[in-house]
Amino acid sequence: MSTIPQARLPTPDLPGLLAFVRVAELGSFVRAADALGLSKAAVSKQVSALERRLGTRLLHRTTRRLSLTEAGQLYLRHAQTAFAEARAAEDAVAGSEREPQGRLRVTVPMTFGLLHVAPHAAAFLARHRQVTLDLQFDDRQIDPVQAGFDLAIRLGRLEDSSLVARRIARSQVVLCAAPAYLDRAGRPLRPDELGGHDCLHFSLAVSGRTWEFMRAGDVVRVALGARLDANSSLALKAAAIAGAGIARIPAFAVADALASGELETVLPDWDMPGLDVHAVMPARRYVPAKARAFVEFLVEAWRATPDWRRPSAGGPRRR
The missing domain is CATH 1.10.10.10 (Winged helix-like DNA-binding domain superfamily/Winged helix DNA-binding domain)
Structure with a gap:
């Protein structure tokens, strides 16, 4: 035959x-x-x-x-994935004791990255002399595989199941405004009173213009207009400090202003959904040593910083 x-x-x-x-x-x-x-x-x-x-x-x-x-x-896209897999396999074969090396490409959210990732870059590079770091700041949900990134730091809900994620931190989200604005416009006591206020909105929020509040098992959602839309939490923080209105901002971005009294917590008896901080990587059999080292370094660095939580509702309130 x-x-x-x-x-x-x-x-x-x-x-x-x-x-x-x-x-x-x-x-x-x-x-x-x-x-x-x-x-x-x-x-x-x-x-x-x-x-x-x-x-x-x-x-x-x-x-x-x-x-x-x-x-x-x-x-x-396929070539970058093949090279990444080859590098990861080499790391695994060499063993966990091998010094991380090579170019590490990381995409991070703009505000969070500037405040809580970039300040630690120098110390990471000093510890790992054979690694070069490429940080890209972007609030868009970039596909790390297609864009050729080794690692993505993401905030909030994850939707892409083809990626491997590890939660490495969490931040509360707070409603805040300048005391001068609240003295002028009044301090709301319930979420439904926000409709009569100037609200400042993060335009990239996945929940849109609906703000969610929780207290004692109750959930209240309020759809709001906005006097100011911005795609930067730092821009909203600056506008709030200047008295433009009430903003919903992650605590990691406004903890200093709340502590100094420049901003005051609004509706302190109500909670808002928090933000999980994830380290996200392509679904690979082997995780590159350089990526593992960077994630562990951030976890260690953030452990030494204050919690990203709003002040206690029972704390002093500036009037």
């Missing part, structure tokens, strides 16, 4: 794949050549050979601009 010979799959062009990934990530043949220790001509030749082998164009090249084709975007 005759057998039908099976088609032989071509061996992956690893040098070309690596050259393409570096060009795509760095946005330049020159910078990719520097990173790889090759000439620009050699990198260009490797990428061109890869395109011929695949039978499709991966990059649009002009004298002023370099961009990915649709096929290039798809190929880049």
